[in-house]
Amino acid sequence: SQQGEEDPQALSIQEGENATMNCSYKTSINNLQWYRQNSGRGLVHLILIRSNEREKHSGRLRVTLDTSKKSSSLLITASRAADTASYFCATEDSGAGSYQLTFGKGTKLSVIP
Amino acid sequence: DTGVSQNPRHKITKRGQNVTFRCDPISEHNRLYWYRQTLGQGPEFLTYFQNEAQLEKSRLLSDRFSAERPKGSFSTLEIQRTEQGDSAMYLCASSKDAQETQYFGPGTRLLVL
Numbered sequence: 001s002q003q004g005e006e007d008p009q010a011l012s013i014q015e016g017e018n019a020t021m022n023c024s025y026k027t028s029i030n031n032l033q034w035y036r037q038n039s040g041r042g043l044v045h046l047i048l049i050r051s052n053e054r055e056k057h058s059g060r061l062r063v064t065l066d067t068s069k070k071s072s073s074l075l076i077t078a079s080r081a082a083d084t085a086s087y088f089c090a091t092e093d094s095g096a097g098s099y100q101l102t103f104g105k106g107t108k109l110s111v112i113p
Numbered sequence: 114d115t116g117v118s119q120n121p122r123h124k125i126t127k128r129g130q131n132v133t134f135r136c137d138p139i140s141e142h143n144r145l146y147w148y149r150q151t152l153g154q155g156p157e158f159l160t161y162f163q164n165e166a167q168l169e170k171s172r173l174l175s176d177r178f179s180a181e182r183p184k185g186s187f188s189t190l191e192i193q194r195t196e197q198g199d200s201a202m203y204l205c206a207s208s209k210d211a212q213e214t215q216y217f218g219p220g221t222r223l224l225v226l
Binding site: 030031033035040041042043044045048050088090092097099100101102103104105106 | 119144146148153154155156157158161168169202204206208211212213214215216217218219220222
């Protein structure tokens with residue numbers, strides 16, 4: 001079953017603008033990971049944020065985590081056409097002995113040149 | 114570090130046939146995961162290995178599915194008597210340890226006619 005819910009489901013912006021995607025989840029987690037997927041391809045790992053962290057940065061990416069609200073956000077600054085892809089959040093549930101990831105349905109981002 | 118590789122990348126088969134997919138994880142990664150992704154959805158967990166031991170299987174993994182990881186290196190996923198509902202992208206991921214980043218391969222796209 002899907003745990004995470006990304007919001008919005010689709011987002012269209014102009015090149016150079018910032019893009020913000022949100023993720024909500026339901027259970028206690030060890031960490032939350034964001035991935036990018038280009039059409040028909042595998043998933044590329046972007047950032048892992050642990051449950052005791054509140055914010056992480058990587059290049060043009062900024063991820064926040066609010067465990068009290070069970071939510072996370074991914075901000076992409078100064079977007080480029082190459083950022084066009086689907087973005088997924090995935091949670092590693094603290095109660096799952098396998099440490100499997102539970103994914104949402106993703107946000108489809110379109111960056112218009 | 115050559116990343117996670119999967120073969121074949123695409124497979125078309127007729128209903129009732131058996132298919133086998135292979136995953137080569139990043140070397141020295143102890144944990145290996147299989148996920149399945151259908152169109153418009155996020156990946157869903159199927160099963161995972163710690164070294165050569167298969168430690169958890171999802172309820173999605175019917176009796177027609179079997180996975181192995183001999184010697185704790187590469188893994189195979191076999192689907193027997195394929196059905197049209199098995200059509201999906203099958204993704205493999207590996208991680209060094211629990212609560213660490215899972216790195217995904219490019220996936221095997223299966224189409225059952």
